[in-house]
Structures are given as C-alpha cells and as structure tokens.
Amino acid sequence: MSEAEKTSVRHRRYGMVIDLDKCTGCGSCMVACMAENNVTARPDETDKKKSITWMRVYSFDNGKGFPEARTCFLPRPCMHCAGKGGHGHSPCVSVCPAVATDYSAETGIVSQIPTRCFGCRYCMAACPYHARYFNWFDPVYPKGMEKMLNPDVSLRMRGVVEKCSFCFHRYQKAMDKAFYEKRKELEEGEYQTACTQSCPSGAIAFGDLDDPKHAVYRLRQPVKGLYVFRLLERLGTEPKVYYTTRHEWIRKAADRTVNDEKTAG
Amino acid sequence: MEAVLDNREKRGLAGTILAWDEALQPKGVTRAPLWKFTLWMGFWGVVALWGVYAAALCWIFGLNQTGMNDYYGFALWIWADLAVIALGGGAFFTGFLKYVLGHEKPLKYIVNYAVLIGFICYSSALLILAIDIGQPLRGWFIFWHANVHSMLTEVAFCLSCYFIVLTIEYFPNILENRVLSKVPFFRNLVKNFHGSMAVFAATGVFLSFFHQGSLGGLAGVLYGRPFAAREGVFIWPWTFFLFTWSAAAYGPCFTMLLTRIIEAVTKKKLVPDETMRFLAKVSGWMMGTYIIAKIIDTVYWAQVTAPGAGFSLSDFYASGPFYGYWFLALEIVIGGIIPAAVLLIPKARENRAIFTLALVLAVMGVCVNRWAMVVQTNAIPVLSFDKWAMYVPTWQEIATTILPVAYGVLLVSLSHRYLPLFPLEVGEKDGH
Ligand code: SF4
Ligand code: SF4
Numbered sequence: 001m002s003e004a005e006k007t008s009v010r011h012r013r014y015g016m017v018i019d020l021d022k023c024t025g026c027g028s029c030m031v032a033c034m035a036e037n038n039v040t041a042r043p044d045e046t047d048k049k050k051s052i053t054w055m056r057v058y059s060f061d062n063g064k065g066f067p068e069a070r071t072c073f074l075p076r077p078c079m080h081c082a083g084k085g086g087h088g089h090s091p092c093v094s095v096c097p098a099v100a101t102d103y104s105a106e107t108g109i110v111s112q113i114p115t116r117c118f119g120c121r122y123c124m125a126a127c128p129y130h131a132r133y134f135n136w137f138d139p140v141y142p143k144g145m146e147k148m149l150n151p152d153v154s155l156r157m158r159g160v161v162e163k164c165s166f167c168f169h170r171y172q173k174a175m176d177k178a179f180y181e182k183r184k185e186l187e188e189g190e191y192q193t194a195c196t197q198s199c200p201s202g203a204i205a206f207g208d209l210d211d212p213k214h215a216v217y218r219l220r221q222p223v224k225g226l227y228v229f230r231l232l233e234r235l236g237t238e239p240k241v242y243y244t245t246r247h248e249w250i251r252k253a254a255d256r257t258v259n260d261e262k263t264a265g
Numbered sequence: 266m267e268a269v270l271d272n273r274e275k276r277g278l279a280g281t282i283l284a285w286d287e288a289l290q291p292k293g294v295t296r297a298p299l300w301k302f303t304l305w306m307g308f309w310g311v312v313a314l315w316g317v318y319a320a321a322l323c324w325i326f327g328l329n330q331t332g333m334n335d336y337y338g339f340a341l342w343i344w345a346d347l348a349v350i351a352l353g354g355g356a357f358f359t360g361f362l363k364y365v366l367g368h369e370k371p372l373k374y375i376v377n378y379a380v381l382i383g384f385i386c387y388s389s390a391l392l393i394l395a396i397d398i399g400q401p402l403r404g405w406f407i408f409w410h411a412n413v414h415s416m417l418t419e420v421a422f423c424l425s426c427y428f429i430v431l432t433i434e435y436f437p438n439i440l441e442n443r444v445l446s447k448v449p450f451f452r453n454l455v456k457n458f459h460g461s462m463a464v465f466a467a468t469g470v471f472l473s474f475f476h477q478g479s480l481g482g483l484a485g486v487l488y489g490r491p492f493a494a495r496e497g498v499f500i501w502p503w504t505f506f507l508f509t510w511s512a513a514a515y516g517p518c519f520t521m522l523l524t525r526i527i528e529a530v531t532k533k534k535l536v537p538d539e540t541m542r543f544l545a546k547v548s549g550w551m552m553g554t555y556i557i558a559k560i561i562d563t564v565y566w567a568q569v570t571a572p573g574a575g576f577s578l579s580d581f582y583a584s585g586p587f588y589g590y591w592f593l594a595l596e597i598v599i600g601g602i603i604p605a606a607v608l609l610i611p612k613a614r615e616n617r618a619i620f621t622l623a624l625v626l627a628v629m630g631v632c633v634n635r636w637a638m639v640v641q642t643n644a645i646p647v648l649s650f651d652k653w654a655m656y657v658p659t660w661q662e663i664a665t666t667i668l669p670v671a672y673g674v675l676l677v678s679l680s681h682r683y684l685p686l687f688p689l690e691v692g693e694k695d696g697h
Pocket of ligand 1 (some may be wrong): 058077078079080081090091092093110125127128130131132163237489
C-alpha cells in the first residue's frame, strides 16, 4: 500500500435505494428532514409553489377506476446527480456561476453553500427533479423554537437556494468520530440520513452504492421480480437515488416513454 | 451661455430655464416648446418612479413580491432581459457593418442612434438583473467566485464589458452637445474618441458575439430540460449560434422601428431612405438565413433530440390555450418567415406601411423566441407525474419591467433634444 493510500480517505459514492412497494406515503421522512435540517415553514403554507420541502413525497395513480385503481407514493430527495460522464457535471453544478453548489468527488454528494449563493436561480432552472428550493421569504422560527434548531446545520437566509444535502453534517460527524478512533473508513450505518432513519417501513436504504458490504449495493442490482430504475434516466443526469418496484405502471412513470415502449425488467 | 447667465436677473427663473434649454439644443433645429417637453418627460418620469417604487419593494421585502415560484425561477424579468439584449443587438451589428466591414456611408446617419439604443438596452438589462437576484448585495460573487464552466459567468463578464464599451461609444455624443463642445478639452477628447472608435466598435462586436451566444447557451446547456437542451459544437450548444444570429438579424429591426416611431412623433425625416434600405436588406438576409437554421434546428430537435429524451413534440405544446402550437407558429411563421420575406422583397419593403408592420412582427418574433426559451422551458413538467405550472406576474414585476421602457423614452427624448443624434437633422454632411 502506498503512503498516499494509507493516509487518504476512500472515495465513496453515497446514494439511496427506495422501495416504492414498501412506502406508504406517511410523510415521516419529510418531517424528519425538515426537523433535522432546520427547514422553515411559513405561517401560511397555502402557496405550495413557494414552500420548501427538501424531501418531497409525490403521489400519483394509474389513472384507472375501481377496482383497478392504484396509487404510488414516491419520495424524492435531491438525486445527487453525478451528471453526464459521472464526474460531477450535474445539471445544477455545471451551471452555477458562483460555485455555490459543488460535486464532491470524495462522497458523490452535491453540496449547497448558502453564503455563496446569490440567488440567480439558474440551478433551479437546470434541475429536472424540482429538488431545489428558493427562499422567497425571510425564515420564520416561532419564539422558543431556536432551542429546537440543529446547531450542525446552517440557517438559510432569504434570497438563496437550498436543497437536500443527504444530511452531510452527519457524514462529517461520523468521520470526526472515526478519525478520533483512528479509523479512516466508516462502517455501514455509521452515516445515515434522517429520512432513512425515520422511515417506519424501512423503504429507504442509504449507503455506498459501490461498496459490496453496503445493502444499497445489493439492492440496486436487478433481481428477478424486483425492478430497479432511476428517475428520468435517459436524460443522462446519472442520479444516485434508485427506486425499486414490481409494478410496471410505476416504472413507466419514472421516465418519459415514447411509443408506449416497455420498461426494463 | 455666459450671456444667458449674465441676463439671469433680467429674465427671471422661467426665462433663464428657457434660455438654457435653447442654448443646449443643436443649432438650426426646431424642438417642441419646453412646456410640451416637460409634460412628456413628466409623464414618463412618473412611470419610471412607479417602477423604482416596485423595485424598492423587491429589494426591501424580497422576491416574494413577485409571482415567481419554484417552477418559474426565471420569468418576466429574465424574458425582458433576454429580449432587450436581443433588441439592443442593433448596436453591435451596426458597428460591425460600419467599422469592421466598412459600410461607412449608409450607416453614418444611424450609428449614433443605434449606440444610444444599445446603451439603453444594456443598462436596462443590468438593472433588471440587479433586481432579479435574491441577494443583490452579493451580485459581485459572479465575478469573484466565477465558475468558468457556467454560461451565466460568460454572460456576466461579456455583458458588463460590452456595457462599458457602449458607454465609451455614447460618451462622445454627449460631449458633442452644443454647449459642452465649446470647451476645448471636450472638443479634443471627442476627436480622439472618434479616431479610436473603430477599435471600441470591434471590441464590442467580439464581446457581443460571445454574450449573445452565451445567453443562448444558457438555455441550450440545460440537458435536464429537453425543451431547451441542444447538443452542439464542443462546449457550445446550437442555441449559442442561433441567439447571436437572431440578435444580429432582429436588433437592427428594432433600431429601425424606433426610428420610424421617433420620425412619427417629431414629424421629421431623421434617417435617409438609403440607410433604411441598406439595413432592411441586410436584416432581411440575416433573418431569412436565421429562420432557415431555426427551422432545421426545430425539426431536428423534434425528431431526434426530444424523442431521445423520451418526449414527443406534443409534450411541449400541450398546456391549454397559452402554451399551444400557436406559440411555435407565432415565433417562426408570423415573427420570422413573414418579416424576413417582406425585408427581402424590394417591392414589399418600399411600401412604408408594410415595411413598418414587418418591423413590428420581427420585434415580436424575437421576443416570443426568448420567452419560449426561458419561460416555457420552466413551465414544462419533466417528471411524468408532475403538472404544468402556471405563472401570473404581479404588478411589481410589471412595473419594474416597464421601468426600462420609461427610462429608455426619457433618455432618447433628452438625447434627441440636446445632442446631435441624427446627423441628417443637424445638417451634417459627414456624420461621424
Ligand atoms: S436532483 Fe437536481 S439539485 Fe439534485 S443534483 Fe440533480 S440536478 Fe442537482
Ligand atoms: S441560485 Fe445560487 S446555487 Fe443556484 S446557480 Fe445561482 S448562485 Fe448558484
């Protein structure tokens, strides 16, 4: 082992595998995400197009009537796209003029730096998943709530864009602990996102997509009867969030399909 | 001027103002009475103040004052921004024809004016951007923390540099004011400026080529947005070239249209027919070739690029009455093919009414194109289970969008009244 290898941290490719057949649409992940990341809520949330939900649960149906009617709940965090070529040319990162968002080669996480962002919103126009949110309003924290805020996550001000960070502060904490214990590697489960932890039905798995020791590595392999896909794959955004379901109508909704073609699997 | 000042006491305040006004006007021209001019300026001044008030609201309370949302991060302002920059393209293209290609004779009668229009358009664009960003005090980050891979960075640099060039080009016009030009220093300065103007004009053409292109690239590189995305040459998507081309084609139409409007208002012939004919012919060729390229681009995109991303054409034009196919026809046929044909057919462009109508259609055509590329792009749901989102601008957005119009009218009115803007009118044989 070279000296560089001994001291360097292994490059990871953190990602998620979400089992849509397990998701009940309870919204626990949304609440956990908001609490963990100091996401603000306005007193009046009726204008949904201006509200912030880093983790959003979409619901859609198969368009059929009773008794064939089916509904799907699809949790959508930031996809942490690796972008065309897989080297961080993510749709949002490549367009930001001020490098306020960046792709980490060490973790595969797309970061967002609120104090660097000047609110041009070009990244929002670039993201096809609507994973980015603009702070249209000054943040509101009701009196007494400051005691509940997470000190590890910076508060965002009006006029900047924010989005899911895969709870990156948890990664930093886990790495600090590992270094303190003279380790360079994290074990599976040491770094978990808040939504993964809070999901009551275990629909969300999180880990290194390239590490065979991590569950997500196995879960994203196609298994007979359980099909894996990513949202809008053919755009070439290379998302690091995978979904699994046995239902073809859901898989079809994952990507735009022309001429009613069959989906993979 | 000294006489004016000496007689101040005899004349009283009103008389002094009248004398000032008269002394500042170019020699030998007639201008509207001061009261009429003041009324006109007062009206547009109030409109401008309304816009300034709306802008202040956005700066103080934030962009929640607008109708924009997370689907429409780019909306009315960015459209106006792209549209004025395209329309201001008349400045760089006239400069290119005059200084680089050497078409001195016909263009000397319009180049001062084209530069003024360009100056107004670009200062308006910068003003709009200053209102549009969520953190205006951090606007300089785009220069300081520049991401060289972002088209927006290129736009910001080229736009600012080109604005400086336009200021330098407009500056001699101000110094040529009858009173100011009496100062020897200014007179010499203007002479020197004129001597080196070709260099500035050529620099402006170069900068303009890149920022007009990068504005097109802005949309073209959005590979997550199949409506806008285009593959291209190296780092440049096709839209890069289409935008530069269209600005060169449509920009002069805007300059000509405004000339027609000012001629109608002042009831004077300000630009010779020969100049208009020349510009119309060049614009016609540029527009004709551009629209062919645009049609090829659209067909290729609809047949190859969009289906490759899983979309069919109807996915982009299926939202009720607003984003229907008529939008495509408005841009390509009514705002492109028809005006190009009029400008190219000698008989049609000789007819004053038809020619003016063609100019109106052309201006509308390029505005529709910019709307489609920045606003419609955001409206189209990319996720199959997402919905088309609608957007209605608030009065604050409308007022701030009208602000540049008012500012433009004020500046053109002042320049026309006090500066030798149109060489033909002030009886110059050589122009500048
Ligand atoms: S999902 Fe959107 S915000 Fe997240 S990395 Fe991809 S393009 Fe960027
Ligand atoms: S809004 Fe912020 S993060 Fe997004 S592109 Fe602009 S500066 Fe970058």
